Amino acid sequence: MRLQLRQLAGAVFLGLAALSMAQPASAQGFGIGARFAWVTADSDADLDSVRFIGGQIRLGLSQRMGVEVSLDSHSEDFEALNQKITERPIQASLLLKLATGSVQPYLLGGPGWYKRSVKPLEGPGEDLEVSNTEFGWHAGGGLEVRAGKHFGFHGDYRYTFLDFGDDDDDEGLIGGLLPGHRGSMWTLGATVYF
Numbered sequence: 001m002r003l004q005l006r007q008l009a010g011a012v013f014l015g016l017a018a019l020s021m022a023q024p025a026s027a028q029g030f031g032i033g034a035r036f037a038w039v040t041a042d043s044d045a046d047l048d049s050v051r052f053i054g055g056q057i058r059l060g061l062s063q064r065m066g067v068e069v070s071l072d073s074h075s076e077d078f079e080a081l082n083q084k085i086t087e088r089p090i091q092a093s094l095l096l097k098l099a100t101g102s103v104q105p106y107l108l109g110g111p112g113w114y115k116r117s118v119k120p121l122e123g124p125g126e127d128l129e130v131s132n133t134e135f136g137w138h139a140g141g142g143l144e145v146r147a148g149k150h151f152g153f154h155g156d157y158r159y160t161f162l163d164f165g166d167d168d169d170d171e172g173l174i175g176g177l178l179p180g181h182r183g184s185m186w187t188l189g190a191t192v193y194f
Contacts, residue, residue: 029060031152035189037072039089039160041182049186050074052087058095058191066095068108070187082121089114091138091158102146108156109139136161136182150193158185 037052054072061067070093075086091112098105117131142156161182 029058029066029193031058031191031193032056033058033152033189033191035070035072035154035187037185037187039074039183039185050087052089056189056191058193063100064097066097066106068093068095077121079121082123084119084121086117087115088117089160093138104144104146105141106144106156107139107141108158109137112136112138112160114160134161138162138185140185142187144191152191152193153189154191155186155188158187159183160185 032055034053034055037054038049039052040049052072052074054070056068056070058066058068068091070091071088073086073088075084077084089112091110093108093110096107098107113133113135115131115133117129119127119129138158138160139162140156140158142154144152144154146152
């Protein structure tokens with residue numbers, strides 16, 4: 001039930017974003033870009049961040065608001081386990097620009113779908129692939145530097161898999177109000193605007 005509510009909320013977010021795109025094109029900027037991402041799990045173990053490569057589409061809804069849809073990918077072979085693991089997160093973010101001009105700090109947030117697939121490298125069942133997709137919210141902030149009207153560089157930090165407190169959590173008054181997270185993501189990218 002909880003997963004269905006989260007997916008419904010994500011669908012409503014995307015629907016509202018699509019409806020708001022029906023404004024006149026004069027206030028909008030459409031951009032396509034590439035990016036690198038570093039993802040770190042929130043754990044006590046000393047783990048290195050995992051590097052992803054991907055891209056994004058950005059659409060300005062107004063001077064202060066925009067939407068970003070991003071897809072990243074990472075694959076790794078584990079020969080000792082005879083497994084290939086592929087991860088492909090898709091995130092839809094609402095961007096709230098805190099300033100206009102050539103330097104634009106922004107806040108972001110929205111839903112994400114995180115797909116992980118595992119398949120054998122070789123041997124029996126090579127074509128057998130097991131995959132799952134998790135849903136989670138993300139939020140963060142960043143900075144875009146516009147080098148003219150048609151090009152921009154950006155960097156941002158995102159908390160992923162935000163958790164606003166389960167009914168089972170007993171963390172006291174303040175601990176229950178603060179969101180937890182299962183990881184974080186740094187991104188650096190460039191966008192060409194049309």
